[in-house]
Amino acid sequence: ETGVTQTPRHLVMGMTNKKSLKCEQHLGHNAMYWYKQSAKKPLELMFVYSLEERVENNSVPSRFSPECPNSSHLFLHLHTLQPEDSALYLCASSQEVATGELFFGEGSRLTVL
Amino acid sequence: DQQVKQNSPSLSVQEGRISILNCDYTNSMFDYFLWYKKYPAEGPTFLISISSIKDKNEDGRFTVFLNKSAKHLSLHIVPSQPGDSAVYFCAASGSGGSNYKLTFGKGTLLTVNP
Numbered sequence: 001e002t003g004v005t006q007t008p009r010h011l012v013m014g015m016t017n018k019k020s021l022k023c024e025q026h027l028g029h030n031a032m033y034w035y036k037q038s039a040k041k042p043l044e045l046m047f048v049y050s051l052e053e054r055v056e057n058n059s060v061p062s063r064f065s066p067e068c069p070n071s072s073h074l075f076l077h078l079h080t081l082q083p084e085d086s087a088l089y090l091c092a093s094s095q096e097v098a099t100g101e102l103f104f105g106e107g108s109r110l111t112v113l
Numbered sequence: 114d115q116q117v118k119q120n121s122p123s124l125s126v127q128e129g130r131i132s133i134l135n136c137d138y139t140n141s142m143f144d145y146f147l148w149y150k151k152y153p154a155e156g157p158t159f160l161i162s163i164s165s166i167k168d169k170n171e172d173g174r175f176t177v178f179l180n181k182s183a184k185h186l187s188l189h190i191v192p193s194q195p196g197d198s199a200v201y202f203c204a205a206s207g208s209g210g211s212n213y214k215l216t217f218g219k220g221t222l223l224t225v226n227p
Binding site (some may be wrong): 042048103105 | 116147149155156157158162202204215216218219
């Protein structure tokens with residue numbers, strides 16, 4: 001139990017669907033992140049939020065839309081995805097945005113048909 | 114182009130022996146390095162870190178060594194235990210405005226055999 005909870009753990013969706021991934025952290029951290037892990041590739045940073053403000057959008061396609069309503073919650077809204085977007089999506093948090101000591105959730109395994 | 118490389122996809126070690134996991138980097142701006150461990154169906158967990166002002170950091174059975182001139186770091190686990198079997202990720206970050214951006218390697222799967 002890392003204090004970072006992601007739901008759902010598994011998601012299968014068609015290319016025309018709209019779905020959302022949810023992340024919640026119970027650690028009192030100020031920074032939250034979305035990472036993508038594709039097969040045989042390194043973890044890729046997608047988005048960074050610090051105190052609910054987006055500080056990084058790492059050239060992510062607009063079919064991925066993040067939302068951070070408060071410092072404890074982070075969403076990733078998905079629409080018109082492609083099969084190559086199938087991956088493990090990991091949420092993480094850290095005390096502040098400048099520290100590399102991230103606390104990861106267990107991930108949401110996404111399959112796009 | 115990969116800036117953080119873990120050239121060994123897997124490593125198998127006998128229980129009680131030393132495990133050495135290696136990591137190379139190319140970006141000379143990296144000045145903070147971390148190791149994460151990941152079990153199946155779980156997210157990565159932070160293990161140990163080292164700043165570029167040091168060449169060694171130790172935490173129990175885990176020691177990280179940094180060779181800045183060679184742009185190389187290694188994680189030593191002594192003695193190795195079956196519970197250490199996991200994927201180990203090396204990560205690096207640099208100074209400056211983007212120092213929160215961790216660059217990860219692809220990981221090395223460590224198997225410790227009883």
